[in-house]
Amino acid sequence: MTPPPRVGALIATRARPSRRVEPIVLLLGAITVLSSLITESARLDLAVRDHSSVLAAFAVAIVVGEQFRVQMPSGRVAAPVSTASAIALAVLGSVEGHPVFDVPAGIVAIVVAGSLCVGTLVGRVLHRRTHWYVVAARTVGVGVTASLMRAVPLDGGAGEWAWQLDDGRPPWLVAVVMMGAAAAGLYVEIILTGLVRAQRRSLPVASALSEELGEAQALTLGLLAAGPLVAFLAPVVGLAALPLGLLPMVLTYVAVRRYTTNRATYRQTIATLSQLTEVAGYTPTGHASRVASRSVSIARSMGMHAEQVQDLEYAALLHDLGQVGLRSPIPDGATVLAAPDDQRRIASEGARIVRRTEVLDRVADLMEGQTTPFRHVREWNEKVPIESRIIKVANAFDDFSHGRTDASSIEAALERIHLGLGYEYDPEVVEALIRTVHQPSHT
Structure with a gap:
């Protein structure tokens, strides 16, 4: 393809x-x-x-x-x-x-x-x-x-x-x-x-x-x-x-x-919480960590500040947390294939759970905005944080590629995302995604 x-x-x-x-x-x-x-x-x-x-x-x-x-x-x-x-x-x-x-x-x-x-x-x-x-x-x-x-x-x-x-x-x-x-x-x-x-x-x-x-x-x-x-x-x-x-x-x-050390421990705690949907069988193993890693790469490629990147990483790790409230799992945990109303309900439930911590309100806001199509921003001037738009693209990329990193899977995922360019997905974020696809992993 x-x-x-x-x-x-x-x-x-x-x-x-x-x-x-x-x-x-x-x-x-x-x-x-x-x-x-x-x-x-x-x-x-x-x-x-x-x-x-x-x-x-x-x-x-x-x-x-x-x-x-x-x-x-x-x-x-x-x-x-x-x-x-x-x-x-x-x-x-x-x-x-x-x-x-x-x-x-x-x-x-x-x-x-x-x-x-x-x-x-x-x-x-x-x-x-x-x-x-x-x-x-x-x-x-x-x-x-x-x-x-x-x-x-x-x-x-x-x-x-x-x-x-x-x-x-x-x-x-x-x-x-x-x-x-x-x-x-x-x-x-x-x-x-x-x-x-x-x-x-x-x-x-x-x-x-x-x-x-x-x-x-x-x-x-x-x-x-x-x-x-x-x-x-x-x-x-x-x-x-x-x-x-x-x-x-x-x-x-x-x-x-x-x-x-404290910050690393805090992140590990959130990462452990993010695995709740994986242990319960709602999402594939490693999905949350892959989406978080991709989101951070996109954000850094776009020149975002460290504080924004930190909140984005936490929100990306927890973006599927709302699936624990589902009666039956979504096939492969791919929320990108779910109905828009179901996507919003999952995001809202995850944000509600996170808000109960009383220290991650900003993260909850980012989680709640991840399902909003980009056309709402373009046509109706709706305020959707750039971090939420990044999570939407990173999640779609992992869902469409099924977490695989071979060339054909990557190209297929990018093609699916490209079909929704400007409607579902922010073109600027998609360009940043493409820049990070072959990004070196060493620091």
Whole structure:
């Protein structure tokens, strides 16, 4: 069965390989390290000899920090303790009991890159996998911070790091410049990883960057303070500044990890509830999770915000919950083949059950609107949330394809949906569906 020309053209366009961003990020990381080795090779031995204890302490902190990672809801993996340690090394000046840390930016980049690689290898041994592009992006980001602090000549020909040695400089000004340099490096890292994730998951760049910046906000604010805090404590307490200055970052890490754990548990609870119709024999096994996964992919492809995607996922998981009130199951649980009145009754019953929780009213609204044909929006200006229109398309796709992923089943499902384009289904959502059909599953 051949799909209509419009569908076939979109599938062909979507299947074409896009320009790879990941190799470019890896290349930038390699260039950062190689250029540092070339320019600082003559001073590397002297720096290691004069500052061995300081470099070793920060290297250990970075390696250990790499083992304490947190996975954000989008799948983004952060290592805040490791990143904070690297930033602290980039902005470090005087250290009590040790020579002034007058080390070029290139040597800082080499030490950080080597420590990140060791930490990543240790993590892989412990079955904590980190992509190398993340290491490269973090190396480039720290390199930017170190360059701004140590390689940009200000008054007197020295970088801003030397301001820490000048009692005439206002401490608040030194702190502001430190945080500015740290912010520049952090946002370079976030942008690079966001670009790779956008390419890997076939998302709009703006959507991927917005998701990266939104999720990283809490950690970013903590990281901006942690590095300068270590640098300000070091002239007073020496290397003890490292654990003392990183303590707030550790507490932030614990709080963020607890938040992500609670959110994952909450989702698992909803996913378990969604399986009620499967256990009772009303819907095929895995139908709810497939519809939810497809809905999330469509939403991200359309550039929706993370909060909207979360509510959409919950509504998609529970979209068939109303079938538990049926006297006899619908064949194959395919609500798309049921009469319109039956579809509305199932959606309303599911929404009524969800509203009884008193915490998922927004999700219930999305469930209730999933059966409304798109022509009500086009012809009567009826307010139907975009999330509900996405669930309608994702559910129809899974019903028509019977959950199969072979090419013929996918094309048949897309053809059936295309027949209702503009009448039952939102054309914009259908185009987003087609873009996600061959979407890579890795993140």
